[in-house]
Amino acid sequence: MKICIYGAGAIGGYLGAELAQAGYDVTLIARGPHLEAMRRNGLTLLVGGEKRVVKVACTDDPAEAGPQDYVIITLKAHSVSPIVDKILPLLGPDTAVVTAQNGILWWYFHRLEGPWEGRQLENADPGARIWNSLGPQRAIGCVVYPSCEIVEPGVVRHLHGNRFMLGEPDGAKSDRVVALSKALKSVGLKAPVRPRIRDDIWLKLLGNVSFNPVSVLTLATLDKITGDEGTRSVVRDMMVESRAVAAKLGRVLVACAEAEIAEAVRGAGGEAVLTAPDHASGSDRVFEAVSQADPGAAHDVVVNLQGDFPAIEPAVIQAALTPLSADSGADIGTVVNEITGDAELADPNKVKAAVAFAPGARIGRALYFSRLVVPGGEGPHYHHIGIYAYRREALARFVALPKGLLEERESLEQLRALEAGMRIDVALVDSFPMGVDTPADLDRARAILDPGS
Secondary structure: OEEEEEOOOHHHHHHHHHHHHOOOEEEEEOOHHHHHHHHHHOEEEEEOOEEEEEOOEEEOOHHHOOOEEEEEEOOOHHHHHHHHHHHHHHEEEEEEEEEEOOOOOOOOOOOOOOOOOOOOOOOOOHHHHHHHHHOHHHEEEEEEOOEEEEEEOOEEEEEEOOEEEEEOOOOOOOHHHHHHHHHHHHOOOEOOEOOOHHHHHHHHHHHHHHHHHHHHHHOOOHHHHHHOHHHHHHHHHHHHHHHHHHHOOOOOOEEEOOHHHHHHHHHOOOOEEEOOOOOOOHHHHHHHHHHHHOOOOOOOEEEEEOOOOOOOOHHHHHHHHHHHOOOOOOOEEEEEEEOOOHHHHHOOOOOEEEEOOOOOOOEEEEEEEEOOOOOOOOOOOEEEEEEEEEEHHHHHHHHHOOOOHHHHHHOOOHHHHHHOOOOEEEEEOOOOOOOOOOHHHHHHHHHHHOOOO
């Protein structure tokens, strides 16, 4: 296996040293004093209290290395376009290009199912130079977690971490990505093959866009940033905003039982899925639509938004996703806002959620939903907004459940989940979206959405 690491600085040097020491045919592309030191003395790796000196081929001329099996790019993302022509001598007919870089990269929309598929990113790849020169079919995504530094030219210190997440743009477990994973694992690195590498890209990006600038501005370490209420709040807001950007890249389907609605949606440029007309709940209908449109489960979270909230703020939809953080344990996310009037509190058409928010918290666990006033006693009450964000596996479990006894008594589908032991977490939002339940509501909605009509 021939592996070229293009941009053998700290991360590239660490990776190259581990592979070369294990006997892989490795070439490092570097420059300046760092290159000269490696040519003269070999690459010194300081790791785990040990000092290793590795003799490895290194050059500033990729043509000397010739075609490779894998070209692992460890340059900063913005540095690739100006030098893309220099990578070409490294490419054979089947060479894979592994992007061990942060950020949303030039191949991001390659084989991404949905309306964005094939879109090219001008900011990441001006003039599509990388896309056209390297070809997106060569790309393998790689999310890098080790921390390393160049102590002096030719000397790399490994600080912590040894995980390199790998994934094909289409999620396939291809021979080439499996072979690379095995190679990295054989030298003691963690290299799982991920079915949704873009999720891993965004997970790391959320930390990059929040912790990194806050750390620079405050000169604080991670433990101090998360331990201070002020900086923690800033980081959270930055993550929520970044996640909102990610959410906008999702696929939007209109699930409907009427051909007339489907035609209207498609005529407006949307994507509609016709479903059976006799579903017991909106979530059952959504599950059928998602199963038709995404049989390979490329999307791991599904948001069920009813069509009677035409003027809902995007922030409210985004808030429904916040309870589904990677370590929350929640199966379903939804939203509530605080009830401020006695009439709303007494209205059985306004569903109440029993939630005990910790002081200052805006996410809590739902204990019950009812058309009656719950809980009793003094304290705030919350109006449930009927938006559900399901983990994909939770949605499949939900629709397979029999209708619950409490669900039938209250006519509330979410009680089916609670009766079955599923966990619903809720986010507190500041406003309740206008619903359309009457002809008068429809007139108001039209006036809001099309003031000139």
